[in-house]
Amino acid sequence: MSRVEQNTKLDLEKIIFIGRTYEEYMDMFYLSEEFLKGKKILDCPAGACSFTAIGQKIGLDVTACDIAYDHSVKALKNKGLEDIDHAMEHMEKAKNNYIWDYFKGIDELRRHRQSALNDCANDMIEHTQNYIPVTLPSLPFKDEEFDILLSAHFLFMYADRLNYSFHIETLKELLRVTKEEIRIFPLVDLNGNKYNHLAKFKDYLTENGCTIEKVSVRYEFQSDANSMLKIRKNY
Template sequence: MSQVEKSTGLDLSRIVFIGRTWEEYLLMFNLTKEELVGHEVLDCPSGACSFTANANQYNISTTATDIAYYHQVDDLEQKGFQDIEHTMQSMEHVVNNYNWDFFQSIDGLKRVRTRALTECVSDMKKFGASRYVPTTLPQLPFKDKQFDVTLSAHFLFTYADRLDYDFHIQTLKELFRVTREEIRIFPTVDMECKRYEYMDALIEWIDSQGWTGEEIQVPYEFQKNANTMLKLTIK
């Protein structure tokens, strides 16, 4: 066990280190590169996604944050390849639960997931904690209004069976604190493709916090029916 694991109590085996590509992010969040250039962006949580690596190449100042970053990058790289192999094996049994227009096949999915991992890990090795900041939600180690835009993929509503309503509230409060203009969360459904149970109440609460929340369909759907995001804009 590494010194980091001793101090944080994190078990690497319980962290799934798998990610999406830059191209997937633009589709998931219904964004273009031009909309983001010149902005400060937070990817939270970011896992093994390659968005940060690519965005910074396009003059989009982007910071990634995730609980996984408490671990050594070499350990995460090894874990990431193991997770991809395990995921691909699992996919064979649930292939009909997914829309394959984007990836075409399980082999296609594996290639894309592997590219995301390798691009992410390569960037982590170059830039370390200056871009890849360890954190444990619902707290974030950033200044008030540090980012123009925050993107959050496959976390809050995806794991609604494990993250209760209070956790959602506390996390959103923290995202509000560090974000100046806009927050986008994808998808708005859980693992079973069901819309988040408390979405209407949550949007009402968001409105009371000086933000506007709306569900928007996006041009990306891998998990069937997971094709909407929650867009939050400060009033």
């Protein structure tokens, strides 16, 4: 790797490398394997999620992309373990901000996060080609390369540090590489507040020929984070 490439790589300490399990993805995006079979799927950004790893094992065509994938698997796994420990400490202090139905307690939550990290890291070693480093709002994929795009815990969650302009530029790129449908979860920020510009965001999509549907899902852990935005391209 050249010195220039090293200098442009995002500092690993600025990345939170935590992921959700395949089962969580199926519930928070209201998915079925029948729906996904035969489709080319992009998980963006995928982090330490196990959706790609488990999906590939059962015959799904999934690609994961994330800014973190510029780093070695060993470094990412170590960072992930540290981040899980830190997150569980935070959970102890903020348990009342979460709904403990999907997970029965912090120990069960930890097991899910560690399972996702292990599956992701192992698959990154075995199938490196499925994990693409990207820096949004730019994606290195062809127009309409994917049928379905899933985007979890990113766009609206970080509304305090990713402004509306970034959201729109990212959305344009997600639309460019997607042929059929985009699903975004959740529709709240880190504090559980609805994304301020959601109405304006929807207006932009409608004006650009998309059908939008807010869908209640089978997953709620963070309070009020129980719905996704389903965006269908009609052009």
